[in-house]
Ligand SMILES: Nc1ncnc2c1ncn2[C@@H]1O[C@H](COP(=O)(O)OP(=O)(O)OP(=O)(O)O)[C@@H](O)[C@H]1O
């Protein structure tokens with residue numbers, strides 16, 4: 001088996017007497033996109049800060065391509081590109097000058113590569129401006145540019161969608177997919193929104209209260225949301241109030257919301273429900289599965305937030 | 309791994325891309341010219357008043373040796389009484405007195421009549437613009453080190469193929485070079501401004517320096533290099549202090565403020581420290597290195613060598629504290 005691109009072995013972080021994270025053991029393999037999920041304060045940033053050397057490892061060790069972050073820091077960092085929380089750049093310099101100085105640090109990055117990443121993140125028009133004039137989203141893009149500049153084997157992004165508009169989020173998903181498929185980059189991306197991760201990640205690790213709750217493939221997680229045999233549907237009809245009434249009469253659990261009727265029903269009862277509505281002369285304009293919603297339910301269940 | 313010289317060049321770019329860095333280069337030149345202009349203006353006012361009241365008595369050229377000998381006799385008496393004293397404060401100008409006697413004897417033996425006006429090189433040596441260089445270098449240093457913490461950019465620098473000590477070293481090299489540039493520019497500006505405002509009278513004459521208890525006769529230019537070199541060591545001590553404090557406190561305001569306070573307050577605190585035997589072990593009481601060779605040790609019980617040694621020990625301590633905390637602590 002090839003060495004894992006990132007391996008954390010029983011990592012623990014204590015600040016003062018307080019244990020922030022413990023028993024974090026992960027292995028990321030070449031080319032995979034790994035979603036690092038957890039609610040606010042779960043310990044995602046703390047773990048990432050240890051991986052990239054910002055913070056001391058209290059116990060355990062972290063290896064990047066087999067290099068120990070503790071004892072072979074420079075070798076380990078050679079293969080890493082990252083953004084931790086907000087990407088902080090030199091505000092008094094232009095975006096281009098920022099990229100140039102980071103390029104200098106690695107020694108083998110030419111002008112063409114800089115232009116290429118600028119194009120990848122879509123900053124061509126603003127790259128000559130001072131960073132202090134950038135919007136949050138533009139800073140985030142510049143942060144991604146500096147992280148991928150040296151074609152790292154391991155790319156670590158801490159909540160990278162923070163501050164991006166929907167088009168930006170979509171573009172970033174496509175970018176990460178592309179980097180992993182075409183450049184073989186391994187990506188660790190943290191988020192607290194599972195729905196954001198499911199389309200993009202191969203595997204997902206869920207952390208809560210400083211402990212890994214589970215590591216699963218996205219398929220396994222999706223499976224968990226369906227094993228119950230229940231379907232969550234969003235129904236839009238010509239007259240929602242009337243349709244809801246019909247459903248209530250038939251004993252089908254639902255509630256009317258501004259975007260339509262939310263229906264919870266056994267999966268095998270769906271055709272029956274449709275026939276019922278058609279029979280009642282309801283005009284059905286749309287029926288969507290609220291898959292991500294139920295994935296969030298799984299997430300909530302796993303992180304135990306549901307019981308609070 | 310990462311090439312250290314690349315790291316140094318990156319830090320250099322960061323320093324010079326700041327507007328203030330370029331501005332400070334201009335400031336040092338303007339300050340030196342401005343101060344010499346002020347001194348000149350003041351001097352001509354005093355000169356006018358003197359001309360109005362008393363006539364300067366011109367000495368007959370033959371009896372200057374006898375005068376010096378007479379002075380030496382009274383200086384020696386002063387030394388004799390002071391050496392008997394047990395109070396530190398009363399012995400503080402002993403070295404200066406000894407220097408005066410030695411210089412006078414040297415002049416008599418070598419037939420060198422004391423100049424009535426300060427010569428060109430005396431101006432260059434005693435002008436004392438070094439605190440301004442230190443001030444500007446401290447500002448640059450705190451900006452490049454503590455400033456990266458306050459701006460949050462330090463974390464963008466850490467996850468790179470460089471050890472933390474390399475990052476800190478690169479920063480120090482860049483700032484030290486910057487301080488040398490400021491010092492050289494200040495020196496050149498001083499040469500220019502003194503020549504313009506006071507002329508180059510005495511530019512050919514030698515300088516008598518007081519080194520290790522001996523009078524040393526050097527060409528004026530060499531003498532000015534020695535004194536300004538010692539002034540640079542003064543700059544370096546406070547720069548190292550600011551450097552270490554930046555790395556330890558991570559606060560730009562604290563690092564800049566405390567370093568500058570100690571430097572300018574140093575001479576005041578030195579006045580107090582001079583009254584005590586242990587005063588010399590406070591580093592900022594010892595940092596006026598160039599004064600040792602021009603006007604003798606500023607207080608009793610200190611020599612240039614000892615002052616340099618004490619400051620060097622402090623600097624090693626500062627540097628150690630700076631590197632240690634920078635390497636160990638979490639970066640947020
Ligand atoms: N320097 C510190 N001192 C004390 N506690 C800290 C420190 N840094 C983080 N913590 C605590 O550690 C826990 C984990 O924080 P962390 O920033 O890793 O969470 P996170 O998963 O990144 O959350 P978010 O989604 O909000 O970014 C939090 O409870 C936080 O209060």
Ligand SMILES: [Mg+2]
Pocket residue numbers: 044045046085158
């Ligand atoms: Mg976080």
